[in-house]
Amino acid sequence: MPDVEYTLIKGGDEPAGGIMNIPPHAQGMPPTWGVYVTVDDGAATVKLAVVMGGKVCFGSHNIPEVGRFCTLQDPQGAMINVITHLPQLTKESS
Secondary structure (H helix, E strand, O other): OOOOOOOEEEEEOEEEEEEEEEOOHOOOOOOOOOOOEEEOHHHHHHHHHHHHOEEEEEEEEEEEOOOOEEEEEEOOEEEEEEEHHHHHHHHHHO
């Protein structure tokens, strides 16, 4: 993401996570760990989450050279990020 300092964590040569400061638009949010779950269809996953009582906390955004993600919250308050990676996005648009 432009203007975001992001430190990549690797397990051997494979990316396994990352660390960043709380972005300006989320000031006041406590530090937290974010979990990403890969889904085939991010838009369908978001629609289903909302139908089941969840809410969208951070709408779909692209991560350059990675994919498209969204942050969701379930009715009990738990947060999760769903992501569709670029190879899947490329397949969907063809």
